[in-house]
Amino acid sequence: MSTQYQGPALAVDNVSVVYDGVAALHHVSFNAPRGQLVGILGPNGAGKSTLLNVVTGLERPTAGSVLIYGRPPDQAKRLVAYVPQHERVNWRFPVTVHDLVMMGRCTVLGPLRRPGRTDHAVVTACLDRVGMAHLRSASVSTLSGGERQRAFVARALAQEAELVLLDEAFSGVDVGSQESLVDILLGLRNEGKTIVLVTHDLTGLARRFDACLCLNHHVCAYGPPDTTLTPELLREMYGAHVGLFTEAV
Amino acid sequence: MEALWDALVEPFRFSFMLRALAVAVLVGIMCPLLGGYVITRGLAFMSDGLAHAVMPGLIGGPLLGINPLLGALPVAIAIAITVGAIERRTGVSADTAIGIMFAGSFAAGLVLLKLTPALPMSVEDLLLGQILGVSPQDVWITAGLAVVVLGMLTLLHKELVFVSFDPVGAQVAGLRTTLLDHLLLVLLAVVVVLTLQAVGTILVMAMLVVPAATAYQMVRSFVPMLLLSAGLGALATVSGLYASFYLNLPSGPAMALIATGLFVVVTLGVRARSRRPR
Numbered sequence A: 001m002s003t004q005y006q007g008p009a010l011a012v013d014n015v016s017v018v019y020d021g022v023a024a025l026h027h028v029s030f031n032a033p034r035g036q037l038v039g040i041l042g043p044n045g046a047g048k049s050t051l052l053n054v055v056t057g058l059e060r061p062t063a064g065s066v067l068i069y070g071r072p073p074d075q076a077k078r079l080v081a082y083v084p085q086h087e088r089v090n091w092r093f094p095v096t097v098h099d100l101v102m103m104g105r106c107t108v109l110g111p112l113r114r115p116g117r118t119d120h121a122v123v124t125a126c127l128d129r130v131g132m133a134h135l136r137s138a139s140v141s142t143l144s145g146g147e148r149q150r151a152f153v154a155r156a157l158a159q160e161a162e163l164v165l166l167d168e169a170f171s172g173v174d175v176g177s178q179e180s181l182v183d184i185l186l187g188l189r190n191e192g193k194t195i196v197l198v199t200h201d202l203t204g205l206a207r208r209f210d211a212c213l214c215l216n217h218h219v220c221a222y223g224p225p226d227t228t229l230t231p232e233l234l235r236e237m238y239g240a241h242v243g244l245f246t247e248a249v
Numbered sequence B: 001m002e003a004l005w006d007a008l009v010e011p012f013r014f015s016f017m018l019r020a021l022a023v024a025v026l027v028g029i030m031c032p033l034l035g036g037y038v039i040t041r042g043l044a045f046m047s048d049g050l051a052h053a054v055m056p057g058l059i060g061g062p063l064l065g066i067n068p069l070l071g072a073l074p075v076a077i078a079i080a081i082t083v084g085a086i087e088r089r090t091g092v093s094a095d096t097a098i099g100i101m102f103a104g105s106f107a108a109g110l111v112l113l114k115l116t117p118a119l120p121m122s123v124e125d126l127l128l129g130q131i132l133g134v135s136p137q138d139v140w141i142t143a144g145l146a147v148v149v150l151g152m153l154t155l156l157h158k159e160l161v162f163v164s165f166d167p168v169g170a171q172v173a174g175l176r177t178t179l180l181d182h183l184l185l186v187l188l189a190v191v192v193v194l195t196l197q198a199v200g201t202i203l204v205m206a207m208l209v210v211p212a213a214t215a216y217q218m219v220r221s222f223v224p225m226l227l228l229s230a231g232l233g234a235l236a237t238v239s240g241l242y243a244s245f246y247l248n249l250p251s252g253p254a255m256a257l258i259a260t261g262l263f264v265v266v267t268l269g270v271r272a273r274s275r276r277p278r
Helices: A048-056 A097-103 A105-109 A117-129 A145-158 A175-190 A204-208 A231-248 B002-013 B015-040 B044-053 B055-063 B068-090 B094-115 B123-128 B136-155 B157-165 B167-172 B177-218 B222-246 B251-275
Strands: A010-019 A022-032 A037-041 A063-068 A080-083 A163-166 A194-199 A211-216 A218-223
Touching: A010 A048, A022 A048, A022 A063, A022 A211, A022 A218, A037 A048, A037 A175, A037 A204, A048 A063, A048 A080, A048 A163, A048 A194, A080 A145, A080 B167, A097 A105, A097 A117, A097 A145, A097 B157, A105 A117, A105 B157, A117 A145, A145 A163, A145 A175, A163 A175, A175 A194, A175 A204, A211 A231, A218 A231, B002 B015, B002 B222, B015 B044, B015 B136, B015 B157, B015 B177, B015 B222, B015 B251, B044 B068, B044 B094, B044 B177, B055 B068, B055 B094, B055 B177, B068 B094, B068 B136, B068 B177, B123 B177, B136 B157, B136 B177, B157 B167, B157 B177, B167 B177, B177 B222, B177 B251, B222 B251
Parallel strands: A037 A194, A037 A211, A080 A163, A163 A194
Antiparallel strands: A010 A022, A010 A063, A211 A218
């Protein structure tokens, strides 16, 4: 797929989402080229998760369009893996790390087929890739925030997705684990995967992204971190709290 | 040893007890297998609501000259689907939607029962179950539906696990999550109806919830939890059947009491183990 198609991995064109007359997203446009790590940054309530919902096809935009490897979201399910926000997962449901990663094989296998030896080997390889093989039998609910995110990234790998989306990627993850998560994501980027992550925490990690989309209902800026994460722009997005963030970045 | 063997086989010299044993084993395995989803997806009230709301079907079946189980089944499926529709269309919470259907349908069942005095069925039969009175036809219907439920749970296992743990991720991955949710509710409706004749309306929830909740404390992976739940469920229903034979107890409550007793013992055991110094 990725060798034939030459356009961007993700093309968001003039997307608006309006709820009861209030615009959550206003004419948002950007392209994420293949093999890049793109961060969508912005304060709480800026429309970041809404944008991710539109990209994943969970929500239809009021106007505009989204193309993933040249296809609309509902025709590109196989290419997209999603790491959900912590609150959207049913942690009461008892699954091991191995079970979680095996979920990634659902779309590869298709309906009614049971996982075979190859699928178990893929799961093991994906766990190795994120340094979680020793925790394969652990219950997901007992993992730390960083370990959980790595397990979900392993699931995305098992799905053989080209575009990996992470919603509130660093929420509940300590600083050291945030660094190792970004290391893993940069490794995937180097292999040609496209990573788009959403975060409201503006930490120094953003400097390691290939591009940052600063969002506050509209696109405040989009480009490499050096040109986007300027004090003026951060003030526009975060207002009075900007001092804290400028120190962080 | 011989005396123990005699005591174990003695009840099954009667054909009605053999039929009861077959239904007890089927119900004891089937309920907890689905119960794994019930307790981890917050469907306990849904199960209880269904168990009460199928009453018009149970009474309507004999009125139409068909088995009560076959009368209850379409009612249960319709209610399971309608609850979701009420929730989506009115914006009320799921438990409110269940409460509305539960109250309305149960009341309709009571009125129907009052209007048809010739019916060979009492409210007590419906509430407590009548496993000792199951017919050979009931056994075959239960076995047939049990095969269907078990087959569906096996075929859709990986999809149901995905959608139960991470519904949004499953939807993004292209799984038909609404269809899977409806299917699970339909299976729940089928299992509730199956269980009614064994343990009665009031105690359906006990068989769906208690063995699975007991196993949930012992293992933290879903498949081992389901298998353990099924073992505990069968143990509770079969030993409940013995208790009802030898102690002259109502069979449904005996089964539910044993299931609850196992839950208490396991809870205390797990707590004691976690407090033990290592």
